Structures are given as structure tokens and as C-alpha cells.
Amino acid sequence: MSGQLTITQLEQKANYIREDIISMLEAAGSGHSAGPLGLADIFAALYFNIMNLKPDEPEWADRDVLFLSNGHTVPVQYAAMAEAGYFDKNELLTLRKLGSRLQGHPERERLPGLESTSGPLGSGLSQAAGYAYSLQYLDDSKHRFVYVVMGDGELDEGNIWEAAMFAGKYKLSQLVAIIDRNNIQIDGSTEDVMPLEDLRGKWEAFGWHVLEVDGNNIESVIDATSLARAITNRPSVIIAHTIPGKGVDFMEYDYKWHGVAPNSEQAKQALNKLRTLDGKITFEGAGVE
């Protein structure tokens, strides 16, 4: 689907994804708000520009592969997948409910299009590295790319650095990691809980090509992934600086929204902001007062 949509159209996609995240979380009554909202631009870029995918053929042999390592942000992936046509949008409201294919944390076997099962943090990069190793050394498949989205708090996990060392050793150049650098985790700011900086220096020391972008700027994200794919002697990591809760002002920057869902009043307020550009525009059918 590369290059079909303009940046403005991609931004519109990100906004739809945000609306769906709010509606899903409200219906579910639990879940994580801040991370998924902050990642909406990155997921719009991945699903509608960056990745080579066929939503009507999720197992398509030539597809690019996305591992979601921080599984708690999966509402953003479900919303992007529904927007891309993997399944009907109505199903989004089944999130976290008994019998749903949309589990609280992603389960590969339940929903075609998910590449793995995740939730416990720290092992997505290893899996992505295993897949990328296969493409580079075993399959001679140079045209496919493996993307992995990680949280920043997740980088506390030792498993991440085992994988970072592994991918550096084997120069897995078809591996593109994206870190959602939103500076929050459940107990507070990442730098208070367990300092991550110098983050760039750490990844460079492990043999990675490091890019830093505004993760809420779709064009920058797309440019960074293009650069990452052009680096052929190292794995690449994109430190994507995002605003947690992006798009909903009362959630932005507030770590307390990391692990909670909006109630119906908050959801109404959030949707109102997302659908009307914070009340600056009104139009028929916006579905809000």
C-alpha cells in the first residue's frame, strides 16, 4: 500500500485510529490509554504507508512483519488493522470481552494479522531478530522487513539488551526497531523509575544505527524508516519521541493515564476533541454534542 495516501490523509487515518482507541477502551472499561494514543501516528504510518501488506491475505508470504513488543498498547494495532480492513470495525467494541478475538494483550492464534503473542515485556525484539535472521541468512529474502515496536519503560527488561547484542552481532539489517519514547511508565517518569539515558549512546554501543524523530510527525516517521531500510550493515532503531495520550489534552503527558481507560464522560470529552479539532470545527455527523 506504499505511497497511496498523502500525509494529510495519513494524519486523518491517525485521527480515526485515536477515535477508535477511545471508543474501544470506553467499551472495555479497562486498558491502557496513553501509549496507544501516542502511537497512533506511527501505526497510521506503518499500516498505511511503510509496511508492505495485504489485509485481505494476512499470511501473504511477501509481507513485512510487525512484532508488537509492548503488548499493552495493542488497541492502537487493532484500530489500525480495522481501519486497514483486516476485520470489521464493529468488532473493536469487543476488546477485552469474553470470546473476543481482540484479547487484552495480543494473541497471534486468535486474530489473523497478528504476528505474535505479547504482553510480558521485553521479548518482542528477540522474536523480531529471529525472524530477521531467517530472512537475512536462511531464506535469502532481502526485500522483506521486520518491524518491532517497543515501549521505553520496557527497556528496563534485560531480555531487550540480550536481543540488542544478538541483532548487533549478526548485523540484522532488515530489522527496524521503533521505541515509543514517551517518557512514562506505570510508576512515573522513566528517568525516575529507572533512567534510560543516554539511550542513543546505549544502542550505538550495541552496534545499531540510531535515528531520532518526532514520533507524532507522520512524515518524519516515514522518512526515518526509509533511512533505516537503506542501512545495510546494521540493524536500525528509531527513537520516536511521542506525547503520551496525544490528541486528548487531559491525557497528554500524564503518566496516570498509562494504565487506565476513560469512563463514558471522559470518552465523550475525548471524542469531542478528536472529532472537532478541540471544538474549533463543527460538522454534521460528527456524532458529538
Add this chain to the structure above:
Amino acid sequence: MNYPLHPDILTDQVKLDPIRAGFGRGLKAAGATNDKIVALCADLTESTQIHLFRDEFPDRFIQVGIAEQNLVAVASGLAHAGKIPFASSYAAFNPGRNWEQIKTTIAINNQPVKIIGSHAGVSVGPDGATHQMLEDIALMRVLPNMVVIAPGDSVEAEKATRAIAENGHPTYLRLAREKSPVFSVEQSPFEIGQAYVLREGHDVSLLGTGAMSYQLLKAAQILSQNGIDAEVIHVPTIKPLDEETILASARRTGRVVTAEEAQIKGGFGGAVAELLSEKLPTPLKRIGINDRYGESGAPNELLEYFGLTGDKMASVITEFVKNTPQYHRDY
């Protein structure tokens, strides 16, 4: 009963070979017929015998260093890319160190990764408690989707390795370090999920897994000299358990003994206790390690110390048989 046993097993000529060596040979053989097989190791390539595969298929060998969490999660990614990964280290670390990664990225994810836990049991010897993995059977058999196999000798380990390469499921293969008696022969059957009657008897069913099945054969010989006619069943697959063979034997003999070089709580003995108590309550004696850790010592010394030799088992079983009425015999 059609399980051919090695003719020398109860003589001084019994052949000794490490179970892990059979794995090494089996993996090399499997690798020759299936190019999807890849082998990963965490800095223990020769110890786990995976060097046989590495030397033959260097392009399909992946060294991950001392990083067992990465070992299995990379294997999961390789499996998703269509490979059949064998991820090997010592059982103390794999699954001892990386159980959650195994659960999430392999078991829930249902990827056909083969987890190879070598050097299991007290017979690791002088390394002591930290390296004597006794909890692995319990850890792995509670995972839905996971197959758990503890081959009895090196010949069976070779067959088991080739079988799990093709079974399409997440699988744990438990191996031991020391040379142990080879009781099976090339023609002896091995199928995943199948238990084998090695010796028929009326008075008690002796169920063994791993190398303990050989010790039970020795015990049965001693018991027969004392007038106790024991049936010996080798149970290499702990999950899925061959309920039919075990229940049929328990129904005939009315007394059951299990033997394993692992914790009986949650281990193989635990699995048999669950089966019998739900489907055919039968007096049960579990032989193995009972709620303690191992310690340093020579391998044979430790087997003796923990009561895991045929001699020691024979006395325990004699007491058990004497003091336990036989249930539900179908005369």
C-alpha cells in the same frame, strides 16, 4: 508385549552412553532430511552435543551467547518465519531461566520450537544443586500446547529427537549428562505419547521416565527373586501421558510406583497421581526427589544417596507391596 530390550541390560556388559549423545546424533540425522531445522545454543555447544549439527550444517547453527531468554524468544521468531528451531542449553537455565518467554512466545503463541534441556537431574554430579535441574518436568508439563519427553537412553533419544522435529508442536526434551545404560535397541518402538511395557507382571506396576526405567528393570529383577512379580512400563512421554497403558496396568496390578530423577511433586509422579486419583484411585508410591534440592557428589554416589538405583528402589517397592493391599484386580 513386543518391546525388544538390549540383551546385555542386566549383565556387567551393559552398554553405557549419554542420553544427550543420542540427541546430538538424532539432530544431525534430522537436519539431513529437513532443511527447515535450525539449532541454537547458549554457549554450551559441545555440552549439549549440538556441535554435531553445527559441524555438519554451519549455516543453520546460531550462537546466541549466555542469554537464555533471548535463546527461546529468537527461536520463536525463527519458528514464525517457518523454521523448526532446536534451542538448547542446560535444563537449569532452559527452562529454568526463561520459563516466561517459553510460555508467552512459544506455548501461548503455539510455535513449534524444541526446547532442549540437557544435564537434567542429580546425576549432573559435582556441580551441585544450582545445576541439578529437578523442577523442569513440573514447569513444562503445566504449559498448555507443550509436549514433554524424557527419553530413557541414548538410542531412544535419537528417535525422540527425530520425532519431535516433525511433530509440529512446542516440545520440551529432557536430557541427562552422564553415561547411562542403553536398554533399548534400534528396533525398539518410539512414538510420541506412547508408553511401553518392558516387562509384564501381576503384583505392582513400576512406571519410569528417563533413565529411571532402566533402574526399574533392575529393581524388578531383584523383586522377582523375592517373589514379587513386577510390571515395568517405560513412559518417555510425560505429556501427553499414555493414560490407556497406565490405567490398564494399574487395573491389573492394583499398585503403582513411579520413578523419576526429578521432583515428585509436580513431576512425573505428580502427573500419574493426578491421573490415578481422578480415573482409577490406586495405591501409589512415588520415587524421586522429594521436596529438597540436590547437592555435590559423584553421579552414581548421588543416585545411590537419593535412592534412585535398582537396589534401593527394590527395597522401597518391597515395603510398599507388603504394606499395600491390591485394589481392583480383574481376576
